[in-house]
Amino acid sequence: MKLTSEQQEIIERIGVFFERKGNQPILGRIMGLLLVLEKAEATFDEIQDYLSVSKSAVSNALTLLQTQNKVEYTTKPGERKRYFRLRVRSWRLDMQEDLEGIFRINVLLKDVLAARSSQNRDFNNCIFEFQSFIEFMRIEMPKLIEKYDQQNS
Amino acid sequence: MKLTSEQQEIIERIGVFFERKGNQPILGRIMGLLLVLEKAEATFDEIQDYLSVSKSAVSNALTLLQTQNKVEYTTKPGERKRYFRLRVRSWRLDMQEDLEGIFRINVLLKDVLAARSSQNRDFNNCIFEFQSFIEFMRIEMPKLIEKYDQQNS
DNA sequence: TTGTTAGTTCATAAAAAAGAGAACTAAAAG
DNA sequence: CTTTTAGTTCTCTTTTTTATGAACTAACAA
Structure with a gap:
């Protein structure tokens, strides 16, 4: 699955917004991605694919976002993957x-x-x-x- | 003239505050210095002395602070030096x-x-x-x- | 037990930011 | 004019940030 250019543009703008608050670039883009995806969630490797960044970058970013209570994940029965999504409530x-x-x-x-x-x-x-x-x-x-x-x- | 350790401490705290808003470290320290000095103003080389930073660092920082409308300067008759101070009103x-x-x-x-x-x-x-x-x-x-x-x- | 999947950690490379110091300029002073 | 003072600009180093890729781990699967 690919992102539309509209989606990409919004992701970048949200990225910049969070970057200016003192976060590293990837954090904001992940937030943007999770806002823009219809399902509002993504697996580890989906995030990697959509944003084309390395595994370690995704791992570090997700850990950070989780400690900041901005992101959480769920799992689905019979699947090992985690589904990451925003904690909009907070x-x-x-x-x-x-x-x-x-x-x-x-x-x-x-x-x-x-x-x-x-x-x-x-x-x-x-x-x-x-x-x-x-x-x-x-x-x-x-x-x-x-x-x-x-x-x- | 030297700063008391109380003054130094406040300068550092104010420095960190402004740094976290995305400014480079020196900007915040200059703001702190100008807040803490009894006269509430300082010349170029006083700033250099108090904070022990280079001329170029002071020059760049002051230019930036002035474009951000955070700092202004006055001159005194018969003196070539500029007296920098905060624009608290803004x-x-x-x-x-x-x-x-x-x-x-x-x-x-x-x-x-x-x-x-x-x-x-x-x-x-x-x-x-x-x-x-x-x-x-x-x-x-x-x-x-x-x-x-x-x-x- | 061996393999595979999902994610983490570590060492390091690449890029950006911050600052130092010397050379330079502009204006006033002598 | 020439000198001095006050501040600016430019080049280069140091430090910090950001991200990569490879090695590693944990858990489950065959």
């Missing part, structure tokens, strides 16, 4: 973590302020204001998520 | 961009859905739900920011 948590990651500058800025004398009031204030803004967002974000869940229940 | 916009970056998976997932047949309904639904969640966040986030600005005006 993505919302992943995204919340990503957001937390952005907001984590907050902690650093608090420490910066603690380490600074009160000498340069203007600058300190500037930092403080930004830091308050993040604190606000950090507190409101969970409320927003709650709101969403109430709307959709 | 950080809120930067952060909004970072958030947008996270939410951009949304667009990709829409394209994924468009490229998929209706064959695998379960999976499609799963993607669609996640995608709706992001769309919700993406719409609500600006409102949240507005709310903050109203509270603090």
Whole structure:
């Protein structure tokens, strides 16, 4: 089975997206592949074939994706192969973590302020204001998520 | 002038924070340095001294930070040196961009859905739900920011 | 027991990123 | 002008990342 050029293009774009988050290229492409395949799953060697990468690269990538809870596998009775697929359910948590990651500058800025004398009031204030803004967002974000869940229940 | 070990430690932590966002190590350290210095500014060679890196590394890093609008410089009458400092005011916009970056998976997932047949309904639904969640966040986030600005005006 | 399949591990090659240091340039100072 | 200062650019080395291919292992199959 071959991928359409539309599928290939999406895989590359998703690859780049995850690569920019600090993952190695193959990880993103595997995610893309599993998103794009109709069955939404693939065996080890299918992944190898579709993406034309080496066994070891696939093995390492899958191990990583599994420890990151992004991928899991099932087996089928009487078959030795594993069928790998995305754990889409966990993505919302992943995204919340990503957001937390952005907001984590907050902690650093608090420490910066603690380490600074009160000498340069203007600058300190500037930092403080930004830091308050993040604190606000950090507190409101969970409320927003709650709101969403109430709307959709 | 020397940095205290507390200052050095904060610089490293801020360095790592920015490095993990995909910037090269020196960029983050320069940001950290400018956050930690009482004057909140430094000349080219002060940066070199404090961080003990080469001229070229400082030059490249500063150029980059300036094109990213993270740093600017002023000059003082009768002096040829430039005084580099952070553009803290723009950080809120930067952060909004970072958030947008996270939410951009949304667009990709829409394209994924468009490229998929209706064959695998379960999976499609799963993607669609996640995608709706992001769309919700993406719409609500600006409102949240507005709310903050109203509270603090 | 021997073979086969499915995947892992290890040693290394290839490519990319980060940074150093010297040569260079532009502008102001003497 | 010539010199000095401040910063830039270029070349090359070091380090890190990414991926390959071959050897290896575990489990089941014949």
